Amino acid sequence: MDEIITNIEARVATWTFFPIENGEPIQILRYEHAQKYEPHFDFFRDKHNIQFGGNRVATVVMYLSHVRKGGETIFPITNSSLSQTKDDSWSECAKMGYAVKPIKGDALLFFNIRPNATADTSSLHGSCPVIDGEKWSATKWIRARNFDIPHKKLRQIPESKMLQLGVDESYTLKVSKPKRKSILGEAIIEANTVYGALRGLEWHLDGKLRKVLVIDTFNLGKRKLNYCCLLMMHQTFSQLCSFDYTTKTVQIHKAPWSIKDKPRFSYRGLMIDTSRHYLPIDVIKQIIESMSYAKFILFFLHNFRCEREFINAQWNKLKYIIYQILAKIIFASNFPSADNAGINVMAEVDVPGHGESWGVGYPEIWPSPSCREPLDVSKTFTFDIISGILSDMRKIFPFELFHLGGDEVNTTCWRETPHVKEWLHNNNMTAKDAYQYFVLKAQDIAISKNWTPVNWEETFNTFPAKLHPQTIVHNWLGGGVCAKAVAKGFRCIFSNQAFWYLDHLDVPWDMVYTAEPLDGIDTDSEKELVIGGEVCMWGETADASDVQQTIWPRAAAAAGKHVLLMRKSITLTILPRFKHFRCLLNRRGVPAAPVTNFYARRAPDEPGSCYDQ
Template identity: 50%
Template sequence: MSLLIGSGARGALFGLAFLAWFVLAFGGEGVNIWPMPKSLSLGSQTLYLSKDFKLTTQGTKYTDGSGLLKEAFGSMVDLVKVNHILDGRVPSSPVLAGLSVTISSPNDELNFGVDESYKLDVPAAGNLTYARIEAQTIFGVFHALQTFSQLCHFNFDKRIVELYSAPWSIIDQPRFPYRGLLIDTSRHYLPLPVIKGVIDSMTYSKLNVLHWHIVDEQSFPLEIPSYPRLWSGSYSYSERYTVADALEIVQYAQRRGINVLAEIDVPGHALSWGVGYPALWPSSECKEPLDVSKKFTFKVIDGILSDFSKIFKFKFVHLGGDEVNTSCWTNTQHVKDWMNKHGMNATGAYKYFVLRAQKIALSHGYEVINWEETFNNFGRELSPKTIVHNWLGGGVAQEVVAAGLRCIVSNQDKWYLDHLDATWQGFYMNEPLTNITKPEQQKLVIGGEVCMWGEHIDASDIQQTIWPRAAAAAERLWTPLEKLANDPRKVTGRLARFRCLLNQRGIAAAPLAGPGRAAPLEPGPCLEQ
């Protein structure tokens, strides 16, 4: 093997470092599935996929009236072809004729906590045999199909698809029910095809919640029928989402087993709201946070959440609540007068705003997610249905669950993708249950989320900023703790292969060999980057 890294002293240094990395990356791994399943066994036989690879169902209560199963199967077949033309001759034996799917539940409604488990069995020698998938729900089948797609490979010599290491027996289910990725369309607008591409990429590593941070102080791109001038705060006339656009994103995600969590971040991070409705600002000179003293402010929030309830069917809504600078309230006379009248200081007004917004959300059937500052300041007074979203650092999750509230982990020192120097190794080793040992408290950590804040990314570079680091976190959230590596060097080769698979599928995942989001080191094959 020859590794050409560069010339001279610089090339020699790079060569030694890279050779050490390469040995660690590709030594001794036999299973290249990402994320690693709960349990598996494999053999040593190669099967050939029939050119007429079929889907059959048996003993199933699921009728596929919505076409979800047929659509997911067709997408999987396209993935294993990797856009190649299958014009070779399939040997007469051993041929895998198709997939036989059994689904226990007739329901295909995507709810939080839906059963995502599955069993996948691929037989050994035989002609025109079928692999078998058994799942409680269609959403378990989605994950099984993604796993199956990683067992298949295009043979360039024979121009056919092969499946290696049969027989396979895989039993799998997620460790956490909430496995999220945040995108931010307020700092930079993301066109609809880009968002759909992110959704597609999430399915490959079994993430299941797209947290859509739609609006912020910089822009308000979403149409709100109840208050149609709100999107006057968009960057431009063309950088907007209609109600139909938002509904399209939600439905596109749901058909792939992904819930969409909508966020409005109140009372801070809302300067753009006042472009269309200046009355929401405390004053024309001091525009943020939203005016706590006016009934109109809460009427607008009620209108937004009413409109949301017709689009975003996920049981949770995110109301933000972080980084609230109350100086505009204390420096604006009519707000000061209102606080004095109600016996509040600025901290009390902040609490009043958050709790009133929570009540509005609850009235529309939502349970509420808030950033951790709300818990840090007045946790005991939050609705018991609150989920606290940890982001500032470690140690918060254990305090949240000790108080009996649920928690999502996104600590910025490990799981913020906009920290471009944050390494995939740090993403992989970040453990949501650190110092949480009681089983009843562990259950209150519903999962975690990697956050792609948009200050310095847009449609041109979002995918390589997300991947493959988000995949490292995805295995942490999916795979049982006892199956996770205690040293990220043990999974480097497997993740490198998954990154190359993403590239083959049209996802612009960045190389592994570098700090954070990196460019390729030198000319060379994908697995050496």
């Protein structure tokens, strides 16, 4: 923490005799000409606000600027107002009660709660309008007890409110107009879960820039959520605001406003391909964190396998490396940002077509050393290994879905390797039958470990009638697949590569936005089976040096579709918001590329702002 703040807090503690831990974080207030703070109490009357640290026993107001006239802190109903005589250096407002002049360097201490723990209504106070000058003050509210939030409480949430597929993410957000001349506006967010609150606080593609209201401070009013959520809200609330360098004010656009919203889809994913190039854990963490800015809920770790550079390693070494990678992922998925940002992590073991690397440790699961994929369907040992890997992974991936791949299965190896060929013959199977046999066996293993299987669309395209009815079909090859899948009663994830493959650098943001997961689906019951979509960041052409600017900002265009219905004329309505969002990402340290820069990662043409390039 800032050293100056620490010193101020220490002095306040010494002066007031309240321990530092009882203090809330300092609030800074700025009053321009004619602005005031309506009389109010600092103590709380509701149970909710006092659950962490009890009530606000005392208030310290520190004056940070000289005000030539006005801006006095006034106590309108205290008895001591009679004892105070005031000349013309005081404002008319100040004459209405006991008042304290804002003098730079002074501090005012008053008590809101009596020693017998009852509320002291004579503590009613406000700030008189500033007549000449500008008033800056800093408030420290002091609680009866330690204000630290007990972390254990954060965990005591019912199962239905925990992060999972279909968690209630609805929210209402209201930003009121501030009362005339008062510096206070009010923002209220109500949600049934922490994740609803988070979504409510994040960027909204539809947030049009209409009226601009300038307010300096926020009074987060009636709260349904407990204080821990409020803190998160408070942090993220800043994201609805922008700082205007000309007026030096924080601005909230389009107030008053009232939004009642929930995402269109419960599954809003971003896939990262960690199998082709090494991505350091810090980059993975940054990606997870930035996903929440665009209301994503799912991070899909494509094909969990060892990295190519280790492919020739001995098994022991490989095992060590695999566990190291697992440890990294555990860290990534347990990293507070994944949970706090409301991001689920889904992993994949892509069998039988892309499982070659697992055979480095157990070469027996390859049909032969020279023909390694698809994995050997003829041996029970292959399935023992898959089962072992999945058991290990189950311990670290709590999310209910697990991806089993099943794409791009070229059966040449099976048809040409003598012992596999013989096995096919003995079992009276074609290579296609064996593909089905393999996928279904892998599904059974995943289901036995209490996972819902997700498979790439080839499995559905090849043997739709045989797939486990719980299967979620993951589209990628082209359009119309989800329509077919839901017609057969399967759930579906939309990732049409023509629109939602981020490694297709020539797909501009508006094409990403134009894609519609529900295209070609008419009935409501079938629409419901499309659980959402996923943008895919395949790794062939990206590594840590450019992966984030390939993801952002285009991924946000897809995320926009996840939460909004299609609009006409998106250049007028969505493009400005989209540019705004890319600036926001840049400000938060995310290296998002310019919005309309073709090929996404090319350097900007113009020297302009982050908004216009």
